[in-house]
Amino acid sequence: MKARDYAPLIAELAKVYAQRSPRSKALQDEAVNYLVDGGSHTLRLIKPFPPRIAAAHGAWLTDEDGHQIMDLWQGHMANILGHNPPEITAPVADAMAGGFGLQTGFTDRLQVDTARILCQQTGSERVRFTTSGALATMYAIMLGRAFTGRELVLKVGGGWHGSQPWALKGIDYHGGIGNGYQAVESNGVPAAVTDQVLVTPFNDPDRLRDLFRATGDQMACFIMEPFIGVGGFMPASAEFVQAARELSQQYGVVLILDEVIAGFRFRAGNMGALYGVQPDLTTFGKIIGGGMPVAAVAGRAEIMELAGVSEGGSRTYETARVKFSGGTYSAHPASMLAARTMMTYLADHEAKVYPRLGELGELARRTVRDAFAAEGIYVHVTGGGGVLPSGDALLPAGSSMYMLHFPFEPDRPIVSPSDCFDPDRCDITLSHTVLDLAMIVEDVFMLHSHAGLSTAHTESDIAFLGEACRQAAHRIRPYL
Ligand SMILES: Cc1ncc(COP(=O)(O)O)c(C=O)c1O
Numbered sequence: 001m002k003a004r005d006y007a008p009l010i011a012e013l014a015k016v017y018a019q020r021s022p023r024s025k026a027l028q029d030e031a032v033n034y035l036v037d038g039g040s041h042t043l044r045l046i047k048p049f050p051p052r053i054a055a056a057h058g059a060w061l062t063d064e065d066g067h068q069i070m071d072l073w074q075g076h077m078a079n080i081l082g083h084n085p086p087e088i089t090a091p092v093a094d095a096m097a098g099g100f101g102l103q104t105g106f107t108d109r110l111q112v113d114t115a116r117i118l119c120q121q122t123g124s125e126r127v128r129f130t131t132s133g134a135l136a137t138m139y140a141i142m143l144g145r146a147f148t149g150r151e152l153v154l155k156v157g158g159g160w161h162g163s164q165p166w167a168l169k170g171i172d173y174h175g176g177i178g179n180g181y182q183a184v185e186s187n188g189v190p191a192a193v194t195d196q197v198l199v200t201p202f203n204d205p206d207r208l209r210d211l212f213r214a215t216g217d218q219m220a221c222f223i224m225e226p227f228i229g230v231g232g233f234m235p236a237s238a239e240f241v242q243a244a245r246e247l248s249q250q251y252g253v254v255l256i257l258d259e260v261i262a263g264f265r266f267r268a269g270n271m272g273a274l275y276g277v278q279p280d281l282t283t284f285g286k287i288i289g290g291g292m293p294v295a296a297v298a299g300r301a302e303i304m305e306l307a308g309v310s311e312g313g314s315r316t317y318e319t320a321r322v323k324f325s326g327g328t329y330s331a332h333p334a335s336m337l338a339a340r341t342m343m344t345y346l347a348d349h350e351a352k353v354y355p356r357l358g359e360l361g362e363l364a365r366r367t368v369r370d371a372f373a374a375e376g377i378y379v380h381v382t383g384g385g386g387v388l389p390s391g392d393a394l395l396p397a398g399s400s401m402y403m404l405h406f407p408f409e410p411d412r413p414i415v416s417p418s419d420c421f422d423p424d425r426c427d428i429t430l431s432h433t434v435l436d437l438a439m440i441v442e443d444v445f446m447l448h449s450h451a452g453l454s455t456a457h458t459e460s461d462i463a464f465l466g467e468a469c470r471q472a473a474h475r476i477r478p479y480l
Pocket of ligand 1: 076131132133134135137160161162163225229230258259260261285286295
């Protein structure tokens, strides 16, 4: 493999970007005086500086420098109807104007309605709301540990469940797959927690069986994404999900499907249903909030009720076994209104929304592949399809998410994070650093080669994407 030196290309792109975006650059220069690295979410802080966004409508952003940017990042994949869709903003604006929107510190009808629709659409018996996906996965793990009385937590290598103590082992994306995803990747987390976290490879049912055989009787819960998000935008194989369900039942382990990305992305409900699998608990976030900070843990009543205080009068607030509690802003009124509106909209328009998104996803995948191929560059695009053992498509309506990978050997399969984040197998600098910049100077935002479409995107947006990819590929070609 020829060593690729992208430094001159990155420097050239950074220069073009800085010249065309002086206001965003000036804001970054100011931001670093107050904010760590200039912001509050590392992923958003692309180098040399992020575009500072002033407005966002549908598929498009406007930045401080007045560029119109076609957005494929869409609120960390939360915005399935595009940015600020009137279906959500209108009722929220009306509620605010009517004096019911900011925090009350009470509970209300909205929360009941929102819980009802989430339970109905996902086959869950109980739900509790919180404000971020990381909190949802943390509480789900606490519930799993309390329910089983066991210590060990199993996760997937490359699985991202948010920044919380049980989830910061085995997530390494950008430094390669070092140590088989066994590394703890944050300081400040107690070893007493991370020592209890085991890591297994994605889409490898045989290794999963081995692990359950060895440690299943000490395992509290297994948390996994049915559609792995940050780890490469790939559906789990039906064999893997079914093995996870069977083994967890056999060994009395709580199965948690983390659907913070997948929930309501491929159907108006949970993705587990597409596999014919009902997990013990599911975590939700992103889309369900309709653009507001809503996340949830939902699932079997007997596990969820461990968070409660009412079991036969024997538990009190003080003795509730899992403190899935507190959260000043949990089930915030405007958030519940946005969540109820979004989930109701998706349920009512399911037959239209998802086939349309799948169609756009297919078109985008084809367009991107063709654009790079026209410059002689092979790009592997994950995110499509998936097949069930019955031979049926896992995502009958298709998928609106995709990610670009540039493998050095095009024929080797890419089915797990360890395939696509191994720098010896895929060109990570190209997919993560070069492409971000090469696309933004063409007015397309695509973070680390991840892309998600919304119903606001159109065929002409995809044609715009194709042209941007062609320009980017043309710049990149001489460096390969
Ligand atoms: C699958 C998954 N779980 C959990 C999280 C964490 O969610 P949040 O960023 O809302 O804390 C994310 C965020 O990207 C995610 O993709």
